[in-house]
Amino acid sequence: MNTLTTHKSSQRRLLIALAITSVFMLIQLFGAYYANSLAVYADAGHLFVHNSSLFIALIASTLAIKFGRTFSDGYRRLELSGGLINGSLYLLISCWIIFQGADRLLGHEHHNEHEINTFVMSTTASLGFLFHAASAIVLYKGRKDSVNVYAVFLHTFFDILSTIVTFVTSVVIHATGWTAVDSLSSIFISIFVLYTGSKLLYRCVKGLFFNGVRLPALKKIEAALLTIDHIDNVHNLIVQCDNDQVVVGAHIVLKHECTIEKHDQVCRMQIERVLKEQFAVSMSVLQIEAYGCQHN
Numbered sequence: 001m002n003t004l005t006t007h008k009s010s011q012r013r014l015l016i017a018l019a020i021t022s023v024f025m026l027i028q029l030f031g032a033y034y035a036n037s038l039a040v041y042a043d044a045g046h047l048f049v050h051n052s053s054l055f056i057a058l059i060a061s062t063l064a065i066k067f068g069r070t071f072s073d074g075y076r077r078l079e080l081s082g083g084l085i086n087g088s089l090y091l092l093i094s095c096w097i098i099f100q101g102a103d104r105l106l107g108h109e110h111h112n113e114h115e116i117n118t119f120v121m122s123t124t125a126s127l128g129f130l131f132h133a134a135s136a137i138v139l140y141k142g143r144k145d146s147v148n149v150y151a152v153f154l155h156t157f158f159d160i161l162s163t164i165v166t167f168v169t170s171v172v173i174h175a176t177g178w179t180a181v182d183s184l185s186s187i188f189i190s191i192f193v194l195y196t197g198s199k200l201l202y203r204c205v206k207g208l209f210f211n212g213v214r215l216p217a218l219k220k221i222e223a224a225l226l227t228i229d230h231i232d233n234v235h236n237l238i239v240q241c242d243n244d245q246v247v248v249g250a251h252i253v254l255k256h257e258c259t260i261e262k263h264d265q266v267c268r269m270q271i272e273r274v275l276k277e278q279f280a281v282s283m284s285v286l287q288i289e290a291y292g293c294q295h296n
Contacts, residue, residue, distance in 0.1 A: 011058065017135045017152060018054045021159075024131035025051060031124030035117045038101055038186040039169050040124055043162045045093040046193050050155055052089065084204040090197025097190040104183040116179050122170035128163035132156055158196070162189055215239050215246060216279045224274050230254055230267035236287075248275055249285040264288045 025047045032040035139153040169185040172178065218237055225234050231252055238249035254267060268286055275281040 013139055013141075014054060014058045014152065016138045017156070018051060018058060020131055020135045020138070021047060021051050021054065024128060027127060028124055031120055031127075035120040035124065037116050037121045037166075037170075037182050038097065038104060039166050039182050039189065040121055041100075042094075042097040042186040042189040042193075043125075043128065043166050045097060046162060046189060047159060049089050049093060049193070049197075050159060052085075053155070054152055056085075081204075081208065084201065084208065087197045087201035087204060090193055090200065094190040094194040094197060097186050098194075101183040101187040101190065105180060116170075116173055116182055118170045118174040122167055122174075125163045125167035125170060128166070129160060132159045132163060136160070158192070162192075165189060216281070221248060221250075221275070221279060224278055225250065225252070225271060228267065228270050228274065230263050230270065232256075238285075245283055246279075246281050247283045247285065248279075248281050250287070252286055252288045254288060254290060 025044060028040060028044040028047060031037075032044055136153065136156045139156060165185055165188065169181055172181050216239060218239055221239065222234050222237055225231055232255045233253045234250055235253075236249070236251040238247075240247055240249075250271075252267065252271065254264060267288060271286060272284060275284055
């Protein structure tokens with residue numbers, strides 16, 4: 001399976017998973033309202049940010065397909081920028097839930113009880129388990145082909161854990177009448193969301209501003225390579241960072257006369273020299289083919 005086909009497959013899986021979790025998020029919001037459960041609200045807030053992360057991953061996958069002909073890691077920067085927004089939402093939502101949970105706990109201390117519909121709460125949590133399980137099944141086969149799919153696949157397990165916590169909370173409230181456990185569960189879920197959001201923010205800020213590597217522009221590299229006498233055209237040009245080192249990949253098509261004289265090795269040496277002297281790139285992956293080769 002080639003890279004473009006893999007991206008298309010990943011895109012389909014992400015789109016299906018987004019549809020499944022978006023439908024349940026709406027159900028969860030209604031369930032939280034009618035159950036009067038802060039724990040369900042916390043789970044819904046967590047799922048909202050999860051869906052926005054899915055949406056960003058879907059956009060990145062779409063752009064990877066669109067720019068497959070001249071593709072760099074620009075779409076990865078889009079993912080990081082989206083992750084920065086999502087991480088900020090994580091922190092805001094989790095802080096709001098923690099504040100509401102603390103306020104309810106304070107109300108319990110002053111005997112200000114909040115009536116909770118445990119039937120609606122447990123039903124919503126059970127539906128959540130089924131929806132998230134379906135999403136996990138969709139993502140399972142594609143988890144090894146795409147970093148995006150793998151990240152969402154792992155996140156889905158945390159969603160499943162969250163619905164289990166909510167279900168157990170509803171059972172405890174129904175059995176004991178201790179409604180304060182709803183606030184405690186919401187705070188527990190929010191602390192986890194806060195931790196996840198902090199890690200996401202750190203990774204995105206580091207990737208965007210402190211990676212220490214500045215990638216050369218695709219157009220400049222392409223223009224420089226086309227000045228070499230042996231080259232007819234350049235496509236599938238890739239610029240990316242691997243272990244803090246810039247790597248260039250390109251599909252090179254030789255001119256007709258160079259093919260006859262077998263100048264491919266000379267061309268390779270000239271390309272490597274241009275990349276090193278003009279762009280300080282010492283690592284490259286080059287595919288050199290004859291004039292008139294077919295490519296997408």
